[in-house]
Amino acid sequence: MADTSRVPSTHDLSAFSGEQRAVLRRLDSPPKIQAYLDSLRYPADDFNRSPLRVMLDRKANCFDGALFAAFALWRLGHPPRIIDMFADNDDDHLLALFKVRGAWGAIAKSNYVGLRFRDPVYRSLRELVMSYFEPFYNTLGEKSLRSYTRPISLRQFDRLGWVTEQAALGVVAEHTEKVTRVPVLTNAMVRDLSPVDGRSYQAGRLGVVEAGLFQAKRRRARR
Numbered sequence: 001m002a003d004t005s006r007v008p009s010t011h012d013l014s015a016f017s018g019e020q021r022a023v024l025r026r027l028d029s030p031p032k033i034q035a036y037l038d039s040l041r042y043p044a045d046d047f048n049r050s051p052l053r054v055m056l057d058r059k060a061n062c063f064d065g066a067l068f069a070a071f072a073l074w075r076l077g078h079p080p081r082i083i084d085m086f087a088d089n090d091d092d093h094l095l096a097l098f099k100v101r102g103a104w105g106a107i108a109k110s111n112y113v114g115l116r117f118r119d120p121v122y123r124s125l126r127e128l129v130m131s132y133f134e135p136f137y138n139t140l141g142e143k144s145l146r147s148y149t150r151p152i153s154l155r156q157f158d159r160l161g162w163v164t165e166q167a168a169l170g171v172v173a174e175h176t177e178k179v180t181r182v183p184v185l186t187n188a189m190v191r192d193l194s195p196v197d198g199r200s201y202q203a204g205r206l207g208v209v210e211a212g213l214f215q216a217k218r219r220r221a222r223r
Contacts, residue, residue, distance in 0.1 A: 015164045020055045024075065030098055030107055033072045034117040037065045037109045044211035048173065052164040061212070062094050063173065065109020069096035070154050071163050073107070080154040084176040085129060087136065088190075090144035091214040094176070097128075097151055104128040111212050112136075112204045125151070130184065134196075135204050138216035141196040147181035 013021050027033045041059040049057060049064040051071040060068060070080040073096055081097045093115055095106040105120030106128060114135025122128035129148045136145040152175065160168035185193075196204075 012163065015052055016055070020052075023055065024072065027072045028076065030073065030076075030105060030120075031117070033069050034107050036072075037069060037107065038116070040065075040109070042109070042111050042209045042212050044209060048166075048169045050162065050164055050166055050169060053166060060109045062091070062109050062111075062115075063169075065107075066094035066096045067154070067162065067169075067172070069107035069109075073098050074154075081151040082154065082176075083125070083129070083149050083151055084179075085132060085136070085148045086146055086181055087138070087144035088146050089140075089142060089216045089219075090136075090138040092176075093132070093136065095128075097125075111208050113206050114204050126182070126184070133184065134200070137196045137201070137204070139213055140216045140218065141201050142216065143193050143196060144216075145184060146190075147183045149176065149179045149181060152176060152179060 013024070016024070023036070027036055037060060040054065043059045043061055049060060051068040054060045054064050054068045066082045070082055074080040078098045082094050083097060084092050084094050086092045093108065093110065095108045098105050098107070098120060100120035102123070103120045104118075104122040104125055104127070106118040108116050110116050112135060115132055118128060118131055122131065125148075129145075133143065133145050136143065138144045154162055154172070157168055157172055157175075160171055162168040162172055
């Protein structure tokens with residue numbers, strides 16, 4: 001069961017309009033939160049948005065989506081937690097975490113089909129992260145996931161107003177870069193990785209916003 005002892009009060013929604021509050025009330029389960037994120041446009045810009053700004057602009061990237069989902073999950077009684085997954089020659093990717101009966105699940109906004117929702121069926125955080133390994137690839141078809149952070153509590157940024165204040169987002173983003181990363185592959189594993197097959201590559205890019213993609217750099221061939 002979710003811990004409801006720290007659910008934000010209605011006072012915390014004072015910056016949201018009546019219509020926005022009505023939307024938030026309808027997001028009463030993790031799948032509904034994911035469906036809301038899926039309905040938003042994926043922006044081509046590098047601008048990060050607070051949960052409030054996400055609702056105002058009706059758009060979100062992976063950073064914005066993770067914070068919005070963490071806020072929406074918090075309203076359901078889940079601690080507002082995220083993790084950042086780091087990649088080689090690719091963008092990192094953030095997830096909002098939730099736990100049900102001891103198993104991990106995740107909500108995420110992504111330009112790629114396979115990097116979004118996970119049902120709460122994963123018994124460890126690594127197990128959850130590794131479910132993203134195969135669909136986590138760059139524009140060259142290279143499997144790019146390399147490491148992840150431990151869960152990051154967004155409660156530590158409450159005083160900065162991370163739910164509504166744009167100024168808080170830079171602090172959150174900087175923090176994700178500083179925390180310890182847990183590697184998922186050895187160097188030998190990296191050397192032996194196969195490229196993504198053509199059908200999986202195309203399937204994962206269904207509906208992709210090209211302008212919003214990290215453009216992977218081609219490497220020089222080894223002699």
